[in-house]
């Protein structure tokens with residue numbers, strides 16, 4: 069249980085690689101982490117909150133407002149709660165929003181509120197990944213101190229081959245464990 073007592077926000081965006089986040093979630097929980105899933109509205113088109121809630125043992129957060137009773141989710145409290153935030157997979161769109169502070173969903177507001185280290189695993193087609201706009205956003209996010217998990221080269225969901233595959237869940241877990249073992253946690 070190498071992540072016992074660690075509080076992790078698992079941010080999921082609208083990429084075909086969102087299914088990999090379920091594997092990552094399972095690995096995090098098996099290592100003893102408490103995981104709060106935050107998913108974008110587009111992310112829910114790719115993986116259901118029911119799966120994520122069952123695996124994490126917590127309701128999934130996706131919207132600012134709970135229901136019609138006036139309740140709401142506090143991204144500020146979430147940002148303060150976490151020992152680490154993972155944005156896996158991170159779409160081109162979410163990278164752009166994170167780099168530019170476009171806070172139009174609760175994943176981005178949580179990111180902007182987070183006081184802890186943030187790990188980001190981009191996932192997209194190779195041409196989207198190599199586009200200067202994406203590359204600029206990635207370098208801005210690195211400059212801001214985020215930890216970028218470089219995508220792998222290989223077969224992509226589009227059928228093309230190239231760089232853009234989300235880093236494998238096992239490797240993300242090892243990077244997180246290594247990070248905490250170096251006592252760099254917030």
Ligand SMILES: Cc1cc2nc3c(=O)[nH]c(=O)nc-3n(C[C@H](O)[C@H](O)[C@H](O)COP(=O)(O)O)c2cc1C
Nearest residue numbers: 081082083084085108110111159160161162191192
């Ligand atoms: C089938 C399908 C797969 C997609 N996969 C990706 C992807 O891997 N990476 C990406 O950046 N966008 C992908 N998109 C586009 C995003 O879903 C879209 O840009 C969305 O607005 C992202 O929103 P979000 O970042 O707020 O989750 C995909 C769209 C479709 C229809």
